[in-house]
Amino acid sequence: MSDSIYLDEARDPLIIAEGWMKEGKDVAIATVVETWGSAPRPVGSHLVIDADGNFHGSVSGGCVEGAVVTEAMDVIGSGKARMMEFGVADETAWQVGLSCGGRIKVYVERLG
Amino acid sequence: MDPYALKTLNAERRARRAAILVTDLGDGRDRIVREGDQVAGELGTAIARAFRSGNSGSVEAEGRTFFLNAHLPQPRLVVIGAVHISQALAPMARIAGYPLEIIDPRTAFATPDRFPDVVLHAEWPEDVLKRQPLDSYTALAAVTHDPKIDDFALKAGLDANCFYVGALGSRKTHAKRVERLLALGASAEQIARIHAPIGLDIGAASPAEIAVAILAQTISAFRSRVLDASASRVQVDARPSVGVVA
Incomplete structure (x- = not known):
């Protein structure tokens, strides 16, 4: 059956990352590796980012994507993977947070 | 992530085959494990569990932390009729969550007017399934009551190891169907499915x-499906209890 039934290729983060790679772009892949409480995106969800800051997919409901994209720029530069943890928004402890009250752990790595 | 791992993973996903990306969170190394690949030890046990449940997660094994990202094909339902x-x-x-397609060569039945927003093939199953084969993440329900239309698809569903194969008809109708499927070359073990x-x-x-009954049976079959990957055909252990049998 047509590809679109199986994979929504135009919006699939891992397909997009592969496409960017083939175009010669530097790419970072962020993955939700752990969640506690109510988290908007399940474990295994991806956000993919290119060196220009373009991104597809999501690791939260939009609460922490900005911070992950910023971190991804460093990861693309250094090649060193990072683990990021986000919790409830708290002005003293967190610049960004999850308004839903959950916590998530996001692994950010460079492709290649 | 290793570019080769990403390419391999996407190729498996496009082909509707299950695969798990295993990442060592300590050193960042990763690799793809396909359904049926043998992996030893605690990690192998965790991988087998992830293939059955489809759940991704971290696991401690051999003194290291691995992240298993399970990519299982979306289950789908093909209805003949x-x-x-x-x-x-x-x-x-x-x-x-079971996208559905309908195949029926009878153009009076298979009309967009009767099936708005449904993928509809007004063709013989022989022609559609040649183009778009069935697989083990597909359920097949044959509900035309017409052997000319149902039988080929049922045999194809058994051969493709569809996780669910159902056929409408009384026990008497089914007894005749069994004889026809045997004549088509299906084994008794296959037909019992x-x-x-x-x-x-x-x-x-x-x-x-x-x-409702067909959909419930499809879900039950998917959640309790047998993986033919391992030699010892493991039954899913995470089967939720079903409490709706009236």
Whole structure:
């Protein structure tokens, strides 16, 4: 059956990352590796980012994507993977947070 | 992530085959494990569990932390017959997360007017399934009552190891069907996998109720499916209890 039934290729983060790679772009892949409480995106969800800051997919409901994209720029530069943890928004402890009250752990790595 | 791992993973996903990306969170190394690949030790046990449940997560094994990202194909439902039951089944299956397609060569039945927003093939199953083969993440429900239309698809569903194969018809109808399928070359063991009469026994009477019974049986089959990957055909251990049998 047509590809679109199986994979929504135009919006699939891992397909997009592969496409960017083939175009010669530097790419970072962020993955939700752990969640506690109510988290908007399940474990295994991806956000993919290119060196220009373009991104597809999501690791939260939009609460922490900005911070992950910023971190991804460093990861693309250094090649060193990072683990990021986000919790409830708290002005003293967190610049960004999850308004839903959950916590998530996001692994950010460079492709290649 | 290793570019080769990403390419391999996407190729498996496009081909509707299950694969797990295993990442060592300590050093960042990763690799793809396909369903049926043998992996030893605690890690192998965790990988087998992830293939069954489809759940991703971290696991401690051999003194290291691994992240297992399980990519299982989306289960789907192919229905042979654009009949009254299918009209009820189509929206229900979509809501339940089992995208559905309907095949029926009878153009009077297979009309977009009767099936709005449904992928509809007004062709013989022989032609559609040649183009778009069935697989082990597909459920097949044959509900035309017409051997000319149903039989080929049922045999194809058994050969492709569809996780669910159901056929509408009474026990008497099914007994005749069994003889025809044997003549087509299906084995008795294969034929025993066919759910007939179709649907969970909830006393369904109307077409919509039969659709509920078919969908429930499809879900039950998916959640308790047997993986042929391992030599010892492991039964899913995470089967949720079903409490709706009336």
